[in-house]
Amino acid sequence: MSTPTATRTLLEVDDLHVHLGESHILQGVSFQVPAGGVTALLGRNGAGKTTTIKAILGLVGRSGSIRLSNRELSRMTTHEIVRLGIGYVPEEREVFSELTVAENLRLAERDKRPRYDLVFDVFPELEQRRAQAAGSLSGGQQQMVAVARALLNDNQIILVDEPTKGLSPLMVAKAASALKRAAQAATLLLVEQNLQVARDLAEKVIVLDEGRVAYTGDVADLLADPALARRYLGVGGH
């Protein structure tokens, strides 16, 4: 994937804290996401990756500063934040199972001209399954719907949480290919446990460890250093 030329900071998170019950999940997380391309958010299970995504969207209570294109988000409600141009592909897909594929997509429309051409170009299968209840789709097809909802609008950034989780190897390849297309349309902040996918898609990486940022830099540098990869991700880099 080509390296983006833009170096403008799109998303800036500063001293982000999240408490869930008695647990202090995020303990002063700070990072920046450059405009363009894919930035991976990595870390072991429980490091706080999904909580970070939810905190950006205002889906969990948080303190600290979150700015998108220099606009402060921390006092906005979730729908106000999303309307600034944020797409969200949740970890558990969270398609509306009792609605049809077409209804799921219609619900996600925010722009006056939703990009159905792009969506059906990336996922031709969805066009054939428009009338099918989303709950009756396979996991991979549901993931298509979840990504399609984010692709439908002209977003500044798409927050993608573990898009390949639970998918077959064939579907992982399809999802990665779709995300590459998505990255051409918007900046991606990608939470991904599959390091091969992260390596293929992302240029920059932010590593979380126990609710703190442990590493920021290039994906290639992190994964090329087995000691670093083992320390932060629990795996060898190669």
Next chain:
Amino acid sequence: MSTVVLLLVTGLGLGALYFLIASGLSLTYGLMRVLNFAHGIFLTVGGYASWWIAVRLPFGDPWRFLVALLGCLVVGAIVAAAVEIGLIRPLYRRHVEQVLVTVGLALAFTALVQGTFGPDPISYPAPSWTQGVTQVAGANIPNSRLLAIAVAAVVFLVLSAFLRFTRWGLIVRAGVENRAMVAALGIDVQRAFTLVFALGGVAAALAGALGALYFGNIDPERGTATLIFAFIVIVIGGLGSFTGSALAAVVVGLLQQFMNYYASVYWGFSAAGDLSVVLLLAVVLLWRPQGLLGRSVG
């Protein structure tokens, strides 16, 4: 035969009133997870508002009743929206406080109506047609029951079309499934909450006006008394299931009416209708805890 037809139609009429009050309650719970124990006041508001308007209008029926009906729907929507914005919205996800506030509101509102209009039922100026009867298969059916059934059927069709074909309906159906994800798509769920509350208020106010025709009077405690059966209806139908509420309202209305009659005639037991409804609730909860058309959890 004529007795069975009479019981059938009057049971459906009672079910129609239950459906009108339960439909809003069901949507409110489904979307917002709010058990609104003050929902019955919207029925009382509807009955009293339509009476208050009707007795002041200078012209006769049917226009007097129709204008009074429209007026009570507007009042019902405004009161319901005000309750949502003023009392429910600050207490989302605080279920104990919601119960306390809505129960308190129901008690306070009933006392306010009793203090303002008196504790006794007030005779309702019903249009003459609604006081007559129509022969159906040999049975003399009170027209007020036929009107209640027809209006409830129209409300069911209109609300079904609203849920199925409009964007707001889509938002409500999706919100019943996953509110947070609806917000994460950039949709103001809060506005949907207020809309659903107002729609529930309209349907309950309609039940209040039709109930006034059904019973021939308005009563300060009718809202709270009917609400108990509306809760039973939404639990039997499946919490949050609009169609389930309609089905359960019909079942409960018919069961109540048939049991009231036959238990009274054959066993001299006059309260069998209410008892049978509670027994039905127990059976459904044991056999199918999620209700007739509700989704199982977990």
